[in-house]
Amino acid sequence: MQNFLFDVDGTLLDSEKMYMLAMQQALDETGRHFEYERLAQTFGTTGKIAFQQLGIPDDEIPGLIDIWQNYTKSTYDTMRIYPGIEAVLQQLHENPRLTTAIVTSKLAPEYQRDLVTNFPLDQFMDGHVTADEVQRGKPAPDSLQLALAKLKLMPNQTIYIGDTIYDLQAAHAAGLTFGLATWGGPKAQSLIRDSDEVLDQPHDLLNLIG
Template structure:
């Protein structure tokens, strides 16, 4: 692979608790009896899609209340061990170009990623506001390919959810499962690369 496009949440940084704890609290406060396990299954997709899938009566209101709470949970965010070293190595390879394609809007990206300095390793960025449909639609990955001027046959999308897998294959690129967060399961039988740790990314450079 020569072109690496990354998801953010659950792939570069661990943001599960920052997002899902306040969502769960919001749902309980508004009379919805979901368990945390019910809620966390939707981690990694567009926020409006998440509340719609949950079937709440007023998704706009619930999303607004949810997002008002997130600022109180940012202490839970951290970069996964080994990620920054791998990004440095990939950036140093003159044949490799990298992008981020995330369901975040740019302000969320700056809050969650820029503060750790990870943005300096990437050539291009795609935010949810730039595309019509979020994952599992391929729009964000296709936009990343466009911005990188990438060859899809030499492109891999790195993510941690089945929605990431579906989006990658809909975009006709390879999919690498971030195994440092997500274990292999029946949902990922079509995974092209199971990456047990971030360093495994270095093993697939030019492997196409």
Template structure:
């Protein structure tokens, strides 16, 4: 049995501009002297954690301003080329089970993912409002393992950030780097797999071998 758990942002869907352009605009409007590169560094973790790392004092107020603007950038999000074909093939193999474990809350998931039909290829979903600690803690992935009734030795978490790698290894599962988004630099030397394209997901064979 192969159990695949996927991150969403930067892995299945290119949502960088949809999230970070309004975040950068909101921070600047609130007097925070941050660059776009600064906000890129916190991409992929929960909104509250990202704002805390960026030094925001009134996290909830800024978060609301930020999220009120995201709808204006929805057209900037797109599914990465090759993702749907690879997910369809993985899902069609009855030996595989697929889950999503994302820093999004459920409402954000439906706004960003359901509209692309990606949820049709998954057997389970984990949202950040279901767990206590976001990435790099292992909670999201451990909940995914629980929902799939998975064997950690036969499980891989596919993501695009250092937080994803740290969370996967904290959960004692393999980590696959989404190379269509993130190149394998020294920061990702401990990745168990490097997938240059989504099609490479189909080449790893049985994980527990």
């Protein structure tokens, strides 16, 4: 592979608790209680799609997203970079034969906060695509297709690294190889089976260079 596209949440950043605990608080505020495990099933897609999957009426979603984002201020300190990520991203980025980029369900302000200001992984990237740049979020392939167009990448030389079924579905819909990052925790056997590459630690990414 010559081109490495990365999901963020659950792949580069351990951020599930930050988002899901805040989502749980936001839903509780509006009189809806969900167990954490149910909310975690929506992790990896956009806020709008996540709330739709939970059965929230479309007209209530924008306000609920605002409440959710406000609650992340109190859960933000649970987020961290996965061990080994920075060193591997630096090696990939310093290789003149390779292209590295982020394709994320984060909105542009979240990207600035998380990947530029607080966890500066953007320095190792040649570009990025955020959720507000496309009409449809993952599992639709729109954001990956935009990344290919922006950076003029060949699909058959490109791998998307992610951690959820939404990442896999988006990658395959875009005609890309999918690499499953398992360092964030156990994955369903069906997800492991359907992935093209299974990566147990960040250093395994270096074995995909070709």
